[in-house]
């Protein structure tokens with residue numbers, strides 16, 4: 001069966017016969033086009049639908065043209081809904097086959113429901129002849145009356161249903177037409193019906209009969225909803241007062257809400273008002289992307305009903321604009337499961353994003369693996385991230401890149417520092433000490449670096465040449481400061497000495513020059529340093545016991561690095577948090593690593609230093625090395641030419657995929673953290689995603705009607721995407 005041929009939303013109009021009790025025969029206000037069977041003119045307005053049925057159309061013709069294709073879809077595993085809408089007394093219940101008389105209904109008057117069931121039972125019988133598969137058919141019948149849902153097949157049909165979407169309904173097995181007749185009789189006897197000026201047996205409630213097709217193993221293969229909406233009516237025209245009037249008001253409320261939902265969906269609005277009424281809440285599943293939807297708009301030929309007829313046609317017209325993307329129920333379940341898995345994964349990681357995006361100081365570290373002895377070099381720095389965070393690396397990288405965009409230069413620098421910290425490029429800051437006492441010395445993990453480098457390259461693509469130069473300079477300075485890490489030892493000091501060292505008063509202003517836009521202004525690297533102390537320290541090699549590592553950020557600058565970077569020592573101002581962290585950490589009783597580990601650390605240090613030197617020389621053109629490791633370690637060396645273009649293209653395609661994945665999986669609160677996406681847009685995206693059953697491409701997202709003006713362009717720019 002070709003799934004593509006049948007439009008997901010089909011709209012048909014059926015003209016009702018003249019109401020005999022009105023006692024007049026007048027020309028119909030509806031003119032049908034003699035050529036096309038799908039156009040009509042009412043009040044000089046043209047309307048085009050999938051089908052336009054005259055009053056003379058038979059029930060069978062209507063069924064064959066409109067509903068039979070739905071039954072085909074039902075057996076392909078799709079959820080299908082047929083809904084009759086229109087003014088009271090225009091034949092909705094008649095068309096849908098929801099009326100039961102004491103005498104058996106004549107064959108020609110059988111409506112959609114009995115025909116549909118007959119079709120389904122015939123197919124099931126044919127299927128069972130050919131295969132060993134056993135398929136079960138059941139049906140439920142609920143009504144929505146006065147904004148309350150009632151299970152008409154339950155033992156207490158007068159008690160309103162509790163669950164908002166009426167998921168738990170009484171189902172009756174259907175094996176024959178007699179079963180259906182019993183079901184309809186039971187249901188309609190419990191349904192609210194009243195005599196009105198317009199209809200002797202006017203339905204005062206919206207009725208939904210759902211036929212479920214079950215597989216042998218108890219899985220639901222598909223379902224068909226047959227919806228007979230109560231008729232729209234002018235309260236004055238029905239001549240009702242009291243309870244009946246209130247019924248009319250509630251009927252109109254439900255119809256108005258369904259109207260609003262359809263219009264909002266058709267217009268691609270961000271917020272779909274499903275919750276406006278119980279009717280739309282119950283029908284929510286059928287009015288989203290999951291279902292094949294068929295509307296039958298029933299209209300009156302009488303001129304006195306012109307207003308209602310035009311209103312019904314307007315509704316049908318807006319329904320025609322709906323674009324749905326039905327999914328097979330089993331596939332939808334699999335997709336739903338997949339989505340749930342992804343969402344739960346994403347839900348575990350926002351704390352990581354938040355830290356990278358909003359933290360201006362430190363990145364917390366997790367405990368290293370148990371087998372890593374104190375002070376032992378850890379070959380894989382990825383342990384810095386919690387295991388759950390490692391699962392979601394692509395998302396994190398996306399967020400990081402994103403976090404760099406749209407930030408102030410200072411915040412961007414901090415983000416980069418944090419990124420480097422996570423990648424194990426630099427040692428933890430003093431402000432991390434309270435938590436980082438458990439962190440072991442690290443070796444730069446080369447494999448973790450290409451992404452970082454590409455992210456930088458990308459992030460610089462949107463910078464001005466000046467900004468780019470400044471970024472490079474700053475990175476170079478950062479790299480240079482990393483080359484020569486030195487040590488400090490608080491362990492040999494008493495508490496007072498430690499405090500006095502840490503809280504030394506700032507020197508006079510002429511003691512050093514402060515860089516106004518330096519990395520060192522962030523708490524990660526804003527480490528006080530006395531020029532004199534630099535010479536004294538090497539005499540007695542000291543080790544930062546808080547990290548059991550020589551890569552202490554306490555004193556990262558040396559004469560060499562200063563020479564390279566051109567950075568003068570910072571004045572010895574000490575930030576309060578540094579002092580506090582130092583005090584706290586000095587209280588921790590951490591033992592000094594054994595000599596062999598110290599030796600290993602020194603070796604690591606020298607390897608890092610050499611790599612950095614090479615990288616810096618390469619930047620200056622002294623060493624034309626293609627050593628990727630060197631290039632990556634420098635962080636500031638730009639790969640130019642063809643290779644850089646290819647890398648950028650590669651990066652962009654990966655980035656686009658990651659971005660699309662994120663939009664397909666993230667929840668509203670995660671989406672709204674993305675640059676350029678606010679809470680409303682995030683909500684709109686999630687609604688559209690649920691409507692469409694997931695986004696296929698960024699182009700599809702771009703075409704959504706939720707982007708006003710150049711909003712999408714701005715989102716792309718803010719997220720490093722090619723628009």
Ligand SMILES: Nc1ncnc2c1ncn2[C@@H]1O[C@H](COP(=O)(O)OP(=O)(O)OP(=O)(O)O)[C@@H](O)[C@H]1O
Pocket residue numbers: 016017055086087088089090091092093094095199201202203204229230231232298
């Ligand atoms: N196409 C038709 N052919 C024959 N009889 C029809 C047709 N359409 C409607 N009727 C008759 O008109 C009467 C009203 O129809 P019906 O109850 O289906 O209207 P309705 O739109 O469901 O009204 P309400 O919204 O008030 O329930 C019924 O007696 C029905 O048999």
